[in-house]
Amino acid sequence: xxxxxxxxxxxxxxxxxxxxxxxxxxxxxxxxxxxxxxxxxxxxxxxxxxxxxxxxxxxxxxxxxxxxxxxxxxxxxxxxxxxxxxxx
Amino acid sequence: xxxxxxxxxxxxxxxxxxxxxxxxxxxxxxxxxxxxxxxxxxxxxxxxxxxxxxxxxxxxxxxxxxxxxxxxxxxxxxxxxxxxxxxxxxxxxxxxxxxxxxxxxxxxxxxxxxxxxxxxxxxxxxxxxxxxxxxxxxxxxxxxxxxxxxxxxxxxxxxxxxxxxxxxxxxxxxxxxxxxxxxxxxxxxxxxxxxxxxxxxxxxxxxxxxxxxxxxxxxxxxxxxxxxxxxxxxxxxxxxxxxxxxxxxxxxxxxxxxxxxxxxxxxxxxxxxxxxxxxxxxxxxxxxxxxxxxxxxxxxxxxxxxxxxxxxxxxxxxxxxxxxxxxxxxxxxxxxxxxxxxxxxxxxxxxxxxxxxxxxxxxxxxxxxxxxxxxxxxxxxxxxxxxxxxxxxxxxxxxxxxxxxxxxxxxxxxxxxxxx
Ligand SMILES: Cc1cc2nc3c(=O)[nH]c(=O)nc-3n(C[C@H](O)[C@H](O)[C@H](O)COP(=O)(O)OP(=O)(O)OC[C@H]3O[C@@H](n4cnc5c(N)ncnc54)[C@H](O)[C@@H]3O)c2cc1C
Numbered sequence: 001x002x003x004x005x006x007x008x009x010x011x012x013x014x015x016x017x018x019x020x021x022x023x024x025x026x027x028x029x030x031x032x033x034x035x036x037x038x039x040x041x042x043x044x045x046x047x048x049x050x051x052x053x054x055x056x057x058x059x060x061x062x063x064x065x066x067x068x069x070x071x072x073x074x075x076x077x078x079x080x081x082x083x084x085x086x087x088x
Numbered sequence: 089x090x091x092x093x094x095x096x097x098x099x100x101x102x103x104x105x106x107x108x109x110x111x112x113x114x115x116x117x118x119x120x121x122x123x124x125x126x127x128x129x130x131x132x133x134x135x136x137x138x139x140x141x142x143x144x145x146x147x148x149x150x151x152x153x154x155x156x157x158x159x160x161x162x163x164x165x166x167x168x169x170x171x172x173x174x175x176x177x178x179x180x181x182x183x184x185x186x187x188x189x190x191x192x193x194x195x196x197x198x199x200x201x202x203x204x205x206x207x208x209x210x211x212x213x214x215x216x217x218x219x220x221x222x223x224x225x226x227x228x229x230x231x232x233x234x235x236x237x238x239x240x241x242x243x244x245x246x247x248x249x250x251x252x253x254x255x256x257x258x259x260x261x262x263x264x265x266x267x268x269x270x271x272x273x274x275x276x277x278x279x280x281x282x283x284x285x286x287x288x289x290x291x292x293x294x295x296x297x298x299x300x301x302x303x304x305x306x307x308x309x310x311x312x313x314x315x316x317x318x319x320x321x322x323x324x325x326x327x328x329x330x331x332x333x334x335x336x337x338x339x340x341x342x343x344x345x346x347x348x349x350x351x352x353x354x355x356x357x358x359x360x361x362x363x364x365x366x367x368x369x370x371x372x373x374x375x376x377x378x379x380x381x382x383x384x385x386x387x388x389x390x391x392x393x394x395x396x397x398x399x400x401x402x403x404x405x406x407x408x409x410x411x412x413x414x415x416x417x418x419x420x421x422x423x424x425x426x427x428x429x430x431x432x433x434x435x436x437x438x439x440x441x442x443x444x445x446x447x448x449x450x451x452x453x454x455x456x457x458x459x460x461x462x463x464x465x466x467x468x469x470x471x472x473x474x475x476x477x478x479x480x481x482x483x484x485x486x487x488x489x490x491x492x493x494x495x496x497x498x499x500x501x502x503x504x505x506x507x508x
Pocket of ligand 1 (some may be wrong): 121125129212226360363364393419463
């Protein structure tokens with residue numbers, strides 16, 4: 001289905017590990033801190049979201065723990081060339 | 089220049105940051121009476137479920153605060169003395185301001201029945217409330233071990249009836265029931281029954297009595313307006329402000345849950361009790377206080393919440409009328425959700441993956457998504473951006489339309505065009 005194809009690129013973890021990072025939609029965030037609390041290497045993900053910045057942290061493993069745990073769908077993976085790919 | 093900010097909630101903190109981004113020298117003094125300072129209020133729910141420890145609720149470190157270079161006074165403002173350009177702190181000392189921000193938030197409406205002051209009658213406004221609830225729950229551990237029973241009293245005939253439709257209410261209620269919650273519809277509390285100062289039961293108007301060890305109430309909230317009583321500032325249900333977040337006294341600003349903000353687009357002043365508007369209003373107020381002119385433009389109200397464990401997004405306008413269970417507006421609620429213009433309802437999905445769209449003449453005016461959230465991001469953008477959906481409107485309205493696919497396809501084209 002179209003829906004599946006379109007959104008697969010947004011959430012497929014494997015593609016992202018190589019080229020992507022975690023981005024956020026800060027208007028959805030209520031700063032609860034579940035993301036930072038569950039980050040295995042202690043990145044303050046919540047602070048990135050507050051500043052409306054992507055989590056471009058040299059130590060980020062893109063393990064997806066924050067993306068999966070956020071109760072409000074604030075976080076997702078993004079690839080730099082996401083848009084081009086999804087058009088192909 | 090001295091800025092005084094009353095309230096250490098999200099509106100207050102974001103105002104401090106905004107002031108500092110414009111004015112690096114001015115003196116900033118924040119006065120707040122919550123002993124825990126700034127923390128995530130919505131996060132309290134996750135603290136109660138055990139998904140978070142209390143220390144994780146604090147978004148800021150000491151270093152953050154030091155960088156912002158402001159003074160924090162743990163105290164209560166008891167009066168605003170407009171003619172002195174000052175506030176009275178703890179009933180005794182005067183604190184003079186050049187610019188004042190009132191960001192005192194809202195609080196739970198009182199229960200208003202006999203016995204409401206008994207120990208074990210609880211609400212959830214502050215971290216202190218959450219800690220109190222957990223303490224009481226621990227004391228009742230023997231009860232928990234036996235399976236603590238939860239009775240849920242609703243005054244109306246279904247859950248959140250002015251925002252959710254019948255089907256959505258039903259989905260939530262069914263899940264609550266599965267979790268062991270006993271729902272009582274059209275049940276109105278008459279009196280809380282106590283023994284030795286502690287709650288032991290709830291008596292209903294229809295004469296029934298339910299035994300309990302704790303009674304939690306959430307019957308709506310109202311802006312904290314007591315400071316405004318002798319000030320002559322224009323007010324309605326909240327403190328009225330223009331789009332620059334200024335009250336009728338141009339040196340006094342208000343932001344967050346206490347502010348009833350003028351919306352130049354609709355010509356109305358509305359209350360929100362949502363984190364994100366409070367954040368944005370604090371920022372705009374801060375800029376204006378420090379001399380950078382900016383206007384707050386209300387975007388489509390939006391909330392993501394968990395209803396009976398089901399992630400639910402509510403965007404724009406989705407319901408109509410008054411919810412009998414609430415006085416005022418509910419937590420994480422916005423009045424816009426109930427002001428339904430001419431709109432037609434299109435629906436799809438089943439049980440826990442559910443989507444409802446409110447279709448206006450040319451645009452989508454609201455949406456509810458329960459369960460699968462894939463489309464909530466696109467829908468938020470389309471509704472806030474007033475995307476012209478004329479090209480798919482007919483298809484959306486068709487019986488059994490594949491709503492999700494239509495929206496997804498539309499969004500892909502629309503965001504390409506928007507990006508250009
Ligand atoms: C349990 C719960 C769940 C919520 N869930 C959601 C949600 O899912 N989504 C959402 O968007 N929003 C939610 N909210 C609402 C959200 O938290 C509020 O909209 C937001 O916190 C408002 O921020 P504020 O800065 O205006 O006020 P507040 O955060 O209430 O801060 C006001 C501050 O002012 C202080 N104060 C008050 N009077 C005085 C005085 N006279 N002197 C000194 N200090 C004073 C208070 O102590 C407090 O520190 C929830 C709230 C609660 C309590």
